[in-house]
Every structure is written in C-alpha cells, then in structure tokens.
Amino acid sequence: MSEFLATHTRTHGCGELRAADAGKRVILTGWVQTYRDHGERIFVDLRDRGGVTQIVADRTRLAEVHAIADALRSEWCIGIVGEVRLRGEQLAKGSPGEERKLKRMTNEKLPTGEIEVWIDEIEVFSRAETPPFAIEDDTDTNDQLRLKYRYLDLRRPRMQANLRTRSLITRTTRDYLGRNGFLEIETPFMVKYTPGGARNFLVPSRLNPGCFYALAESPQIFKQLLMVAGYERYFQIVRCFRDEDLRLDRQPEFTQIDIEMSFVNEQLLQTTMEGLMAALWKDVLGVELALPLRRMTFAEAMDRYGVDKPDLRLDLTLCDVTAGFAASGFKLFETVIAAGGIVKCLRIPKNDKLTRALIDSLPDFGKQFGLKGVTTVRVQDGGWQGLKGVSDEARQRINQIAGAELGDALIFVADKAKVANTALGGIRLHLGDKLGLTRKGEWQFMWLTDPPLFEVDDTTGEIAAAHHPFTSPRVEDEGLLETAPARVLARAYDLVLNGVEIGGGSIRIHRSDLQAQVFQALQIGPDEQRAKFGFLLDAFKYGPPPHGGIAFGLDRLAMLMAGAESLRDVIAFPKTQKGSDLMTECPTPVSAKQLAELFIQVVPDLPR
C-alpha cells in the first residue's frame, strides 16, 4: 500500500468543491489533465470521474512540493493534501482593480472554477507514458486507436458519462420492473444449437466429443418455459450472441432487457412497457413522456415511410404513384411496373437547400440500396422541370396523388416494392438530415403493430416466420393460415424511437391447435418440430398460460439516451466490424493441443 493511502483517503471528488468550501483542508486524488508552469507557480488540472479541480504548487511556499509538481506530466496518477482557497484570495483587499482581477481568475467553464487547492503534500502514485491521444472530449482520433487503448479512451469524460447513463438505465429498469412484480431470473448462455435464424457462435464440448453448444441468440425459449412454470412476470438484463455481420448499431454480443408476462394482451403489455419508458426518461433524462405512445400499423409505415421503423422527427412522407405512371407514356417506369414493380414518390415542399448538386448526388446515394436510378422533378406552372415524356394527364394525376404544389420537388424511384421502399426511405432520411428537416432533440416514440406473420421469399416463394414460429396470428386472421398465409398479420409489435427499433416482441401461441396450423403453414413437419422445439412443445402439453413478451436493445437505448453516435460509445469493451477486439487482439488461433483436446481439426479453405 502506498504511504499516502496508509494515512489519507480522499475527502472530496474533483468536481465537488465550491466557494463555500474555502478554508477547508482537503484530500484529492486523480489524474493530471494538464499543467501550466509559470516558474514560481505551477497550476495543475486534476481530473477524476467527477470533474476537474485546479491545484496549485507555489515555490515560495513549499519548495519540495513545487519540485514534485514541476515533474508532473499528463495522465500521471497523484494524490494531494491541500487547502481550498478562493481564487485570487491573496490579492490585497481594496487594491486597485481588485474586483476585476478576481473575476478574471474565476474559470466560468468549470463548476469548481471559483476555487483552487493549494498543495501542502503531494504523492505520485504512478507515472504515465505520453498517451497516444489526448484524454479530452473533442479529441479527434480514429476508432482503431481508441479501441486499442480502450482504457485511455474510457477515461474521457464523455465516455464516462455514457457508461454512467447506461448504469442509470439498468438501475431504473430493475427498480421499475421489480416494483411491478417482475422476477429477475437467469437463463443459460450455453444452449442447444437450433438451425435457422441468426448464425450461432459454437462452443465445443470437451466431455462430449464432436458435440457443440450454441451461445444463446436470446433467452426466447427459456422465458416462455418460465411462463409455463408459473413465474408470471420475468425479466433479465442479458447478454445475447449473434454471429452476423456488424453495423454501427450491431455488435456480436449485445445486451437485451428481456421481458415476458403471463395472462397478458397487447394492451396490458404495451402499457406496462410505456411505464418503463416513462420511468427511464424521467429518472435518467428528467423528461416527462406523454403517454400513451403513438401506434402505427406496419402497412402504414411501409407505405408512408418505406421502413418498419419510421423516424417521426421528420414530417416528409412517401406515396405510391404506381397507378399514376401506368400508361403515362414514360417507358422506363412502365417497364418496371409491367414487371411487377412499383413507383414511389417523395415530395419535398419548396426548399432552397435542395440544390442542384444535392439532387444530382441522389442517384449515387441510391446505388447503395441497389437502385438503378433516381428521378427528381420540380413542379412548375404547366409542367415538370427535369423529366420529359410523361403525358399531361399522367402528370396531373401524379401531382394530385402526391399533393404537389408549385415549387415542390418530387423524387421518384421505380423498382421492386422492397427495393423502392428501402431506397426512398433511405433518401427520405438522408434529405431530412441534409435539409435540416429532422428535428433534433425530440423523442419520437411509436409502436409498430400488425406486421405480417410470415415472410415470403422473393425468389423461391417459400414462407418463413417473420419473428419466430411461436408468434400468434391475429385472431381475425386465423382462418387465412391455410388459404392465404402471406396475408396473415401477427400479434407482434416493435417499439421504435427516432427511427431506431429499440424493442420488439409478440403475444405467443399457447394453443396447440393453433401452433399446429402455424407449423403447417411453415411446412415444419413433426420430425423437425421434435428436433428443434421438442422440449418446448412437451412443456406446452402441461397447461401453458397465455403469455407474451418483449425484448429491448439496451445498447441502442443507451446510445440514444446518451446521445452517442455509435453503439461502441456505450459499450465499455466493444468489437470492430470484423468482430475483433483490438485491445486484447482476439480472436486468435489456438494450439493443436487445445484443438485436439476438443476433438477439432482446422481445415483452411474448406469448400462450402
């Protein structure tokens, strides 16, 4: 133990001291943020997780303290004993210009700016090499370096604030759910591998040669079993693992707030979750949410926003002008329509920021969505500027559908429905940003409801579960399961915030006859059912309660609430886009001996 700590422990954090503390003898510990050497007097900004305090070493006062302070460098870890003084206290009372000088000495940028601590004792706990980047919020360094020296990156106040926000979120969540009768119950990470869905990370079993566990993608099946087991209300803040390609808002391991309730319908579940959101926004951000939250059907979202997670901070909407362009004389679009495609339109009300250059950049922007082209016209008296070959009649029809007014721009995209919607939805967000139409600072929540129960594969026409095979169809659609499965809508819901899906769930099937119909529609036969879900189906023979649930992405929630730009900024030790950890340099190959112990042989470039 250091000599210093044997006899001292700190009395205050570096963000705590105020003018009222003047005269106190205090002990502070922290890291050297910066130092300003003025010869006889050295000023040091001392930082800990709570803030920064200026400490002062004066040669005429204590030469030995001054000598130690003279050697201090960035990020050294030190402890000091000293006296809190109002800045400029030593100025002679009543001296000329006293008030002005005092004011000049106060640092209004710091909460502790009125005071400073004059050092009586100082101990260097440890020195630091010059860090590869400055430990400050506006340090402009690349992610590669930040991740390699993550422990330094995490010293930055903004990162500490982000992780503090995250901690507050989990604390409030536990508190709210606990008060509402939810039990926190853990479930296994190492689970049975089931094909389909997200790719799994596999864990070899030494005790069972040739056999593997999968790391859980989510506790889905276990939480349903807990409902069968009569726990009624369950939650867990749980790590999930998916071996899929990564994005700004996706990590290979991420955390869910996982929730399941028995004897519940959509209304009760959503109300309960709205209560959770209200508690979070109040406790963490001090914001009162207006409840209930808005609801929108999947169909409306796709039609008007082109996505299943609309950003409602932006008022622009899409409309379908396929009917307008049919027999319009515009061959390009007519061909697309004849091939089963659609034409969607985004109307931009007259806006000076929509420059020629911005319009010209849209086709390139559209390419990333697989779009072949983007057509933009300006609505003028008696015609469209920017597109010829459309009959007057068709033009008027389209103007009417789009609600176009003089001076507006109409942006058209023609392709298969999915591509057209995704692309124009993307352009909508892009332009909202570029034109400054997206209202920053708003919290736009919405429940997305009534999505399709199944997804139909474009090429094969095969049907797959859109969510998972235990999601209930809407009661009124049960009759369609055999005749028109693609039209069946689900008792499922997503919670969307500012264009980000922060949670999703469903009411589950608890009736075996209904479950059989769904398996039938999915063409999952008895053998496959047994192999994949046998234990769950067995459990459902013993009086399963009606139940449903939801899972929130804690990382995304934290990212939005902390105002962070990336998931990596709210995860202490995240991974790169290729799933590697640049600090520990993982993953790595392992020795032949380790592999042999697991009965595994590595074959490079195995044909797939």
Place this chain on the structure above:
RNA sequence: GGAGCGGUAGUUAAGUUGGUUAUAACGCCGGCCUGUCACGCCGGAGGCCGCGGGUUCAAGUCCCGUCCGCUCCGCCA
C-alpha cells in the same frame, strides 16, 4: 457475399501532370516565465508514407495483390 471511403511524425491532416532534403498544427523533450486555465516566449528531437509485388532513370503519388479500420447493401427467425 457485394459496394464505397480511409491508412503519410505520438496525433490530426496537406502533399500539384511521378522529379532535390516529405510539409503544417497539436503533442513530446530542454530552457525561461507570479495568475494561467487552448497560458505565453525561445530552442530541439521526431518518418519502413499500412504491407508485398510491379511499371519507371525516378513512386507517398501510377498499376496489381493483400491486411486493418469505418459506412452501407445482403444478412440479423
């Protein structure tokens, strides 16, 4: 699986149609300085231009390959 962007001093960047010793700012090191808080002033050090090939009299610059990072499409029941 695919597309785009990036990699030059410790860091962030500049580097012209290929042409002398590869610039700048910040940081770092030394000295000076009683009030700074983006302190200031004087001086100094610091480079495998991601890596490997190729073209050329000559490559940071052009070509091919490769690695790493970022963003997106596919993917994520």
